Amino acid sequence: MNLYRSIAQAIKIGKYVVFFGGAGVSTECGIPDFRSSNGIYSRKFHYDPETILSRSFFYQKPNIFYSFLRENILKYMDVKPNKGHIILAELERAGKLKTIITQNIDGLHQKAGSNKVLELHGSLYRFYCTKCFKAYSYNDIKDFENVPLCCCGGIIRPDIVLYEEPLDQDVLSKSKEHIMRADVLLVAGSSLVVYPAAGLLKYFKGDKFIIINKSSTPFDDQADIIIHGPFAETMEKIMNELMAI
Ligand code: NAD
Structure with missing residues (x-):
């Protein structure tokens, strides 16, 4: 089975799908990330x-x-949201995606139509x-x-949230609760080296841990499925597979 189909299957059967993202989610809109x-x-x-x-x-x-x-x-x-932001909003409307946990401060998930967004680093x-x-x-x-x-x-x-400042405890604990409840965790566009945000991933105890990132991350060896590719393009391929199954 191709990887896009495997991710589509996981989303289809998932009861509590959560998305966790970083700056790489918005680079295809022209916004530079930090570490590329x-x-x-x-x-x-x-x-x-x-x-x-x-x-x-x-x-x-x-x-x-x-x-x-x-x-x-x-x-x-x-800048406008990319196809990946839009697909996540569609998955929320379809009742599939329970929440987006983002390290981004650009507000693009909300611009794409997502309502359930936890902004770890503010806006x-x-x-x-x-x-x-x-x-x-x-x-x-x-x-x-x-x-x-x-x-x-x-x-x-x-x-x-500036360097030297703590994260909002309410946003942090809500994010932790969602990750603990998730059976599918889709992580994209983050180097996963910024803490405490990346530390949230250790609370995931579900079935499928999926990473979509251009470069490798310190969590790659724990993932069930990894795609080293561009976020928006990959989400389109996953969505096409979802429509076909
Ligand atoms: P980062 O810069 O550390 O890492 C970005 C990761 O995304 C890299 O591993 C890179 O390989 C990957 N990437 C880049 N473009 C990609 C794409 N099109 N598809 C898939 N992967 C791609 O970013 P981070 O991990 O989010 O942490 C940095 C901090 O910077 C965050 O706290 C965030 O708040 C802040 N930041 C936010 C924005 C934004 O809001 N758009 C932009 C820059 C930085």
């Missing part, structure tokens, strides 16, 4: 991206933080004032020249 050869970490900046995207750097040098964010991340806010669609905690949307801040300021004078920050 042409990812954000391969580019030269005055400070390395992990430093810029840290809590201490944000509070010390918010102007450099925001220039980096605008030039490398916010510039992709208008670039939400911002808030660091002083009075007033909530802002991306549209509210996008026209600021550089550092967006609240009416109270506080600096507005994106509601994303």
Whole structure:
């Protein structure tokens, strides 16, 4: 049986299918990931991206933080979801996919029509004032020249998890519960080296652990099925098989 057919079979008979994804899910939309050869970490900046995207750097040098964010991340806010995002939304509507757990902050699953999305690292669609905690949307801040300021004078920050910050405990524990309940776990587009997100995979005790990723990951030897290929294209092939069985 071909691998696409095997994954389609697993999804078809699965009672509780959960998707776990990372930056590679959105590269086919043109958004660079972090660790691929042409990812954000391969580019030269005055400070390395992990430093810029840290809590201490944000509070010390918010102007450099925001220039980096605008030039490398916010510039992709208008991109459209790819076929893989759309297929996941279709699987949710069909009652097959119980939840999406994503490390992405780009909101593309919701744009594709998914409703059950747990965002481990927050979202670039939400911002808030660091002083009075007033909530802002991306549209509210996008026209600021550089550092967006609240009416109270506080600096507005994106509601994303920066390096040196813990993950939201509620999102983390809900993600853990879904993974524990899952009988099929489909993992895609993640190097699986960022913790605690990758650590969630150890809670999976179901039947089929499937990985779709361009490069190998530290979890490959635990997977039942692996496809080293592009996410959106692979999801289309799986969907074609699903329609045929
Ligand atoms: P990562 O950059 O560490 O790894 C991405 C993985 O995806 C790599 O292993 C790569 O081989 C694979 N990949 C790239 N394109 C692919 C494709 N088309 N199909 C299949 N696989 C593909 O990303 P990560 O593991 O998600 O961790 C990095 C952190 O970066 C995450 O926490 C995330 O929040 C953040 N991030 C998010 C975005 C986004 O929201 N779109 C973009 C960049 C980084």
